[in-house]
Amino acid sequence: MILTSLDIDVEALEARTGWSMKPEGACKGDVCVVLAEGVVTGGRVDVPRLAERLRMPLLRDEAHGLWALGPESGGRALSTAKAPDLVLPDRHGRPFALSSLRGRKVLLVAWASW
Amino acid sequence: MWQALSTELRPQGLEIVTVALDIDPDAAYRYIDKAAPDHPSLIDSAHVVDELLGVVNVPNAVWIDEEGVLVRPAEPASPGRNKALDSLLSIDTSTLPPHLADTLLEARKIKLDHESYVVAVRDWVANGAASRYALPPDEVVRRSQPRPLDVSTAAAAFELGQELHRRGHASDAVAWFREAHRLQPDNWTYKRQAWSLVDPLQGPTDAYEGHWAKDIKAIGAENYYPPLDLSPAARD
Numbered sequence: 001m002i003l004t005s006l007d008i009d010v011e012a013l014e015a016r017t018g019w020s021m022k023p024e025g026a027c028k029g030d031v032c033v034v035l036a037e038g039v040v041t042g043g044r045v046d047v048p049r050l051a052e053r054l055r056m057p058l059l060r061d062e063a064h065g066l067w068a069l070g071p072e073s074g075g076r077a078l079s080t081a082k083a084p085d086l087v088l089p090d091r092h093g094r095p096f097a098l099s100s101l102r103g104r105k106v107l108l109v110a111w112a113s114w
Numbered sequence: 115m116w117q118a119l120s121t122e123l124r125p126q127g128l129e130i131v132t133v134a135l136d137i138d139p140d141a142a143y144r145y146i147d148k149a150a151p152d153h154p155s156l157i158d159s160a161h162v163v164d165e166l167l168g169v170v171n172v173p174n175a176v177w178i179d180e181e182g183v184l185v186r187p188a189e190p191a192s193p194g195r196n197k198a199l200d201s202l203l204s205i206d207t208s209t210l211p212p213h214l215a216d217t218l219l220e221a222r223k224i225k226l227d228h229e230s231y232v233v234a235v236r237d238w239v240a241n242g243a244a245s246r247y248a249l250p251p252d253e254v255v256r257r258s259q260p261r262p263l264d265v266s267t268a269a270a271a272f273e274l275g276q277e278l279h280r281r282g283h284a285s286d287a288v289a290w291f292r293e294a295h296r297l298q299p300d301n302w303t304y305k306r307q308a309w310s311l312v313d314p315l316q317g318p319t320d321a322y323e324g325h326w327a328k329d330i331k332a333i334g335a336e337n338y339y340p341p342l343d344l345s346p347a348a349r350d
Contacts, residue, residue, distance in 0.1 A: 002277045018166065057267040061274050063286065068277070070165075070270030071261065077168025078258035081184045081251030083176075084166045088133060088156040091146050096154055098131070099182065105128045105239060106178040109116060109191055110158075110169045112134060112303070113141035114310035 003067040006047040013045055017071065018084050019054070021045065026054060028072075029080020119193045119232065120153040127180075128239045133158045135172060135303055137276050137311065160276060164303050165269045168259035171302040171339060177238060177248070185238070185248040187258035190339040192228040213317045217327045223335035227342045234344055246346045253347040268298035279311060287311075288321050295324065302338070305329060 001016040014020040018028045025034040039049045047069060051058045057070035072079060083106075086098040098106070120130040131154045134142035139157045146155050163169055167176055167188045175191030176184055203222050207215035234247040242248065249257065259265070275290035291308035298304060309316040309325060316326035330338055 002273060016162070055263065055266070057263065057270045059267070059270045059274060061278070061286075061290070064278060064281075064283065066274060066277065068270035068274045070266040070268075070273075073261050073263040073266035075261060076255050076258045077165075077261050077265075078184065078187060078255045081254040083178045083182045083184050086163070086166070088158050088162075090154060090156055091143060096156055098178075101129050101131070101178075102182055103180050105180060105242075107116075107128060107130045107175055107191075107235060108163075108167075108178060109130065109132045109175040110135055110163050110167075110172050110188070110303075111115070111132055112172045112307065113136050113138075113145055114306050114314070114316070 001069040003047065003069060004065060006067065007044050008047055010040065010043050010045055013050075015085075015087075017069070019050075019072075026050065029082035031079050115149065115196060116153065116193045117149060117151050119235070120151070123236070123239050124153075126239050128235075129153065131156065133163050135161050135164065135169070135307065137161075137279055137307060159280065161272065161303065161307070164272075164301075168261070169303060170259060170298075170300060177235075179243070179248070183251060184254045185243075187249075187254050189257075190226055190231075190342055192226050192231050194232050195228050213327065214315065217315070217317070220327050220330050220335045224330075224338045225336050225341075226339050230342060230344055247344060249347050257343065264297045265301075268294040268301060268304065271297060272304045275308065284311065292322065295322070299329075300333075 010021045019026050021040045022032065025032045033054060035053060039046050039053065048058060051069060054072045055074045056072050059068045083098065087095050090096050116130045116132055132151065133156045135158050136142040137159050139159050142157055169188045171190065173191050174188045176188050177186040179185050203218065205218065207218050210218065238245040238247050271290045272294035275287040275294060278290065279287040291304065294304045305324060306316060306326065309322060312319045312321045318325045
């Protein structure tokens with residue numbers, strides 16, 4: 001997740017990473033990790049502290065004033081079998097939510113032009 | 115490519131969704147416009163799917179059931195043999211420049227199980243959770259790609275690279291792409307995407323030590339895709 005600040009909105013974090021901030025801690029699917037006090041305050045997340053707790057790498061590009069928060073590490077690419085709530089643009093730039101296909105089976109194929 | 119299978123299985127409840135992992139969406143649009151699919155055809159210019167699902171090569175697919183639960187993790191996927199690709203691979207290499215001939219000779223050795231994958235998809239569509247190919251949640255997680263810290267860091271490095279490239283800082287992006295390649299050398303999406311931004315044919319360049327023919331020879335082209343594991347879930 002690309003960041004320009006280390007204090008980010010909980011909804012933006014959830015939309016990109018799938019981690020939601022709940023009273024019981026940081027949750028993704030059926031997995032929850034207890035957080036220390038102050039990691040989440042007033043709908044904002046202290047990114048370095050969350051990153052340390054979830055073992056997420058946090059890289060800095062000084063020249064461009066950017067950070068990148070990587071995914072949680074130490075396990076598998078999937079920490080849960082719940083499909084991520086992906087929203088991606090179609091050919092015409094219209095957002096398409098994978099969740100709009102609930103009730104049907106979905107075969108999601110990644111391909112590329114290269 | 116997936117249109118025929120989509121047309122066949124949509125009446126039975128399957129929706130095929132394709133996602134193009136392309137930093138430059140125009141490159142994907144050219145293929146999409148030619149194929150004119152009637153299934154959702156999406157663009158992931160930030161390679162979010164690589165990270166969220168553990169995609170390390172293309173084509174890779176996951177299966178998602180009616181409740182939004184993954185029943186197969188990312189794995190090599192094929193809708194059947196691709197006649198256009200077969201025709202490209204059968205070009206007489208003696209007519210090509212050496213680098214292209216080299217690339218084509220390696221590409222011919224790549225193994226992808228076209229037939230078994232489609233058999234499995236049809237079985238799942240017909241039988242749902244009772245299909246031997248539909249895996250329980252813990253098995254899906256277990257069979258997804260491992261994610262040690264280096265792999266997570268590679269994802270962050272690649273994301274910085276693609277962000278800088280899209281912002282018009284192509285030369286600054288290279289260092290981050292190189293770092294992603296160093297940290298996760300078996301991630302072909304990170305390599306091929308970055309190489310293709312410098313040379314569409316992914317040949318040798320000054321920007322990267324690796325290139326397609328060199329790196330695939332290093333692992334053996336037959337290992338480019340891991341064998342498709344269609345075994346049922348392990349029982350306790």
